[in-house]
Amino acid sequence: MQHEVDVLVIGAGPSGSVAAAIIHKAGLSVQVVEKMRFPRFVIGESLLPRCMEALDEAGFLPALKAKGFQQKDGAKFVWDELVCDFNFSQQFTHGWQWTWQVPRADFDKVLADECESRGIDIAYETEVINVVINEDGHSVTTVKQKDGTTDTIKAKFIVDGSGYGRVLPTLFGMNNESRQHTRKAVFCHITDQHRENYVEPNRIIIGVHDPETWIWVIPFSNGNTSVGYVGKPEFFELFPGDAEEQFRALLAANAVLAHRFADTEFIWDQPRSLQAWSSTTDTFYGNGFVLTGNVTEFLDPVFSSGVTLAVTSAQKAANLVIKHFNGEQVDWQKDYMDIMLRGIDVFRTYVNAWYDGDLFDIFFSEQRDSAIMDKICSILAGYVWDERNPFVKNHEKNIRNLSRYLRSLKNV
Numbered sequence: 434m435q436h437e438v439d440v441l442v443i444g445a446g447p448s449g450s451v452a453a454a455i456i457h458k459a460g461l462s463v464q465v466v467e468k469m470r471f472p473r474f475v476i477g478e479s480l481l482p483r484c485m486e487a488l489d490e491a492g493f494l495p496a497l498k499a500k501g502f503q504q505k506d507g508a509k510f511v512w513d514e515l516v517c518d519f520n521f522s523q524q525f526t527h528g529w530q531w532t533w534q535v536p537r538a539d540f541d542k543v544l545a546d547e548c549e550s551r552g553i554d555i556a557y558e559t560e561v562i563n564v565v566i567n568e569d570g571h572s573v574t575t576v577k578q579k580d581g582t583t584d585t586i587k588a589k590f591i592v593d594g595s596g597y598g599r600v601l602p603t604l605f606g607m608n609n610e611s612r613q614h615t616r617k618a619v620f621c622h623i624t625d626q627h628r629e630n631y632v633e634p635n636r637i638i639i640g641v642h643d644p645e646t647w648i649w650v651i652p653f654s655n656g657n658t659s660v661g662y663v664g665k666p667e668f669f670e671l672f673p674g675d676a677e678e679q680f681r682a683l684l685a686a687n688a689v690l691a692h693r694f695a696d697t698e699f700i701w702d703q704p705r706s707l708q709a710w711s712s713t714t715d716t717f718y719g720n721g722f723v724l725t726g727n728v729t730e731f732l733d734p735v736f737s738s739g740v741t742l743a744v745t746s747a748q749k750a751a752n753l754v755i756k757h758f759n760g761e762q763v764d765w766q767k768d769y770m771d772i773m774l775r776g777i778d779v780f781r782t783y784v785n786a787w788y789d790g791d792l793f794d795i796f797f798s799e800q801r802d803s804a805i806m807d808k809i810c811s812i813l814a815g816y817v818w819d820e821r822n823p824f825v826k827n828h829e830k831n832i833r834n835l836s837r838y839l840r841s842l843k844n845v
């Protein structure tokens with residue numbers, strides 16, 4: 434581990450690896466510290482095409498392609514017999530038309546290994562426990578190693594990509610309550626013997642279980658599939674028993690999944706659960722540091738925005754860090770936080786419209802207009818900064834008006 438560097442990156446998740454790779458490419462010295470040993474599990478397996486641009490700039494695409502991850506061409510929303518199928522080749526924005534569905538343990542390891550192969554040091558099983566930033570923005574970070582010993586790293590700048598660890602917002606008292614409702618997810622990787630009977634696996638399924646509960650189905654290229662239920666915590670109390678009994682009961686309770694996964698085997702010993710993941714922070718930057726990825730704000734998994742926002746924020750932040758080291762003036766508010774918030778706010782509108790039912794009126798309407806759906810498809814592909822798209826530029830108004838209009842047609 435280097436004890437004095439230009440840039441310290443906290444966390445070797447997608448945002449940390451992308452930031453480290455881009456900054457290192459510019460000739461700055463970089464040290465990454467990662468609390469866990471890799472490969473490690475993290476949730477967030479369905480990517481969006483927009484993330485390919487950041488992975489490309491970081492130089493990760495050849496290594497990822499070589500890994501043979503499952504290609505993702507779209508997303509299918511299903512509510513009983515109602516289906517709304519988005520294909521990324523039919524979208525308004527001229528961007529990437531595909532991406533991947535990935536077990537994150539493998540995906541994150543490819544990115545981290547790529548960083549190491551270029552000479553970036555990653556100190557695994559090394560946890561940041563304290564950070565002191567001087568007036569000039571230079572910092573001294575205390576880390577704790579697996580054996581309990583501590584060490585320090587001096588850095589001229591810190592990129593905090595610690596995800597759910599939320600290192601700097603926690604140390605500096607910047608965490609904020611999210612306005613999203615508390616939701617819970619119960620999920621497992623399972624075998625998928627009957628996959629060939631379905632029009633897949635090159636897309637994910639988002640199933641509506643009931644208006645407040647949805648399901649993800651994310652097939653991987655290894656033949657296994659990730660299945661998860663997301664709903665209010667009370668919903669899961671309807672399914673008592675241990676974790677395995679509960680998950681089998683959840684699968685059996687849904688018409689779309691019951692048949693396909695009746696004889697499934699669990700890849701993990703136990704299904705896992707997560708709750709209350711939404712969080713935000715007062716600011717995304719400060720003297721001598723920037724926050725990237727989940728540390729900034731995480732809303733909800735329904736539109737798979739997490740990794741795309743993580744790598745896009747890392748890409749933008751890394752380029753501004755390079756500018757800063759080149760002695761150029763950086764306006765972090767205007768050139769970083771405002772831009773990131775614009776994209777996050779577009780997703781926020783769609784997440785809220787999903788949970789209040791407005792998107793059901795649009796997705797499952799018989800009167801869907803293909804030109805409008807192409808514009809919405811671009812948002813689901815992660816192109817939330819393309820202001821030529823009216824469903825980006827006036828996201829809230831256009832979604833609300835469209836759903837009202839389609840609902841009124843239904844009531845005629």
Ligand SMILES: Cc1cc2nc3c(=O)[nH]c(=O)nc-3n(C[C@H](O)[C@H](O)[C@H](O)COP(=O)(O)OP(=O)(O)OC[C@H]3O[C@@H](n4cnc5c(N)ncnc54)[C@H](O)[C@@H]3O)c2cc1C
Nearest residue numbers: 444446447448468477479561595596598726727734739740
């Ligand atoms: C139920 C659920 C489903 C989701 N599904 C999707 C999905 O389908 N698609 C999608 O794009 N996103 C999804 N997400 C979101 C996704 O999990 C995150 O957005 C994504 O992992 C963020 O990447 P990151 O690099 O910011 O952080 P992470 O991937 O969390 O990486 C952060 C790293 O920092 C390390 N770290 C933490 N604390 C410290 C410390 N003190 N010192 C050193 N290292 C530290 C951690 O060990 C970790 O490796 C989902 C989230 C939830 C809750």
